Amino acid sequence: MRLGRAPLRRRGGRRPRGPGAARRGRRRRTRRRRTGVAQADRHFSGKGLGAPPMPFRLWGRVAPRLSAPVLGVLAAEGRIRRARPLGSWTSAQFRWAPADPLPHLPAGDAKTELARRYVATFGPVTVEDLKRWTGWNPTDTRRALAATGAEQVALDEGTGYLLPEDVDDRGSATDVEPAAALLPGLDPTAMGWRHRDWYLDPAHKKALFDCNGNIGPTVWWEGRIIGAWAQRRDGCLAWEPLAARPDRTARAAVEAEIARLTAFLGTTRVTPCYRTPLERRLAG
Structure with a gap:
């Protein structure tokens, strides 16, 4: 007895279509x-x-x-x-x-205002810092920076720029009390500059950043990144120093920040949008 062959079916149980089916499908999708x-x-x-x-x-x-x-x-x-x-x-x-309509600004004036606000927030900055943050080409970056009236200052990375009203208002580093901070992923404090060596050891970039350059949660002490932190599934916050074990004062300040943030989060669970190698490991 000869058995008939069942019609061929594609994945999902769909029958093969005729030569014109693809064209008809494209027309339907175009109309939609x-x-x-x-x-x-x-x-x-x-x-x-x-x-x-x-x-x-x-x-x-x-x-x-x-x-x-x-x-x-x-x-x-x-x-x-x-x-x-x-x-x-x-x-x-x-x-x-x-939203309320925004006032019209010529492109040059808008870039100058944006550059001024950036320098006011992150200054002192270099030309490379502003270029990376805005995505402008070098010519537009330098033109906008010059239009802000920013003054040159000496930095380890080269020439930096500050707004005139900030040049004499920085004070000495010894006037600032040491403090710890637990900052979230993509925080502008860690992402605001192109040159980061003055607050992050280059050897630790791979552990703190993902492949697209997004930084994860960081632990700060006295203006430098000294570790990373993450929230585990049970709500506990874990952190890990990046290099040498911090001294007793730094550890106590970090633990106090962990306790404060744990109380603030309560039962809330937070997962960063961009997972980094060290954050993933700490989260478990």
Whole structure:
């Protein structure tokens, strides 16, 4: 008796399609994308923030491709702003709210103002620091820095820049009380400069940064990174020195910060967006 062969099926139980099926599928996907773009445009532009929501089934298809670009453009244009996060304060998803229009600034003036605020916050800085932080080319970086009126100061890395009002307002390092701090991943204190040797031993960069240059949670003492910390699944905070064991004063200050942060977090569990080698090991 001759047995008939069952029709071939592809993964997922789908039957092979004919020569025209691929073309028809592409046409259907194109129509869906165009419909989704049109509805997203109507929903988000103009009075779109108060418009009826897009149908759920359609939004589920277009959201992954459209929501981030559309919201990013509207935010860059100053039409919307981030509001409270969805869920708890640890959520990475945010609500969006209408924003007051931003004043128009010529590109040169905007760059000067941005450079001025950066130098005011992170100064003294080098040209390379500002270039890395903004992503500008060298010419725009130097032009914007010069327009701020920043004055030159001597640094170990070369020439640095400070705003005139800050040049005589730094004081001596001996005037600052030693302090410990537990900073989260991507904290601007650790990410604000291109040259980091003055607060981090280059030998420890591999343990503290991921492959894209994002830093994990760090432990600071007297203005330098001396270790890393992480939260374990049971809520306990663990930390590890990077090199030689800190002295008794430093250990006591770090342990006090750990106790304070543990009490603040309570039952909340925090996982960094960018996991680094040392943070992963400490978290267990």
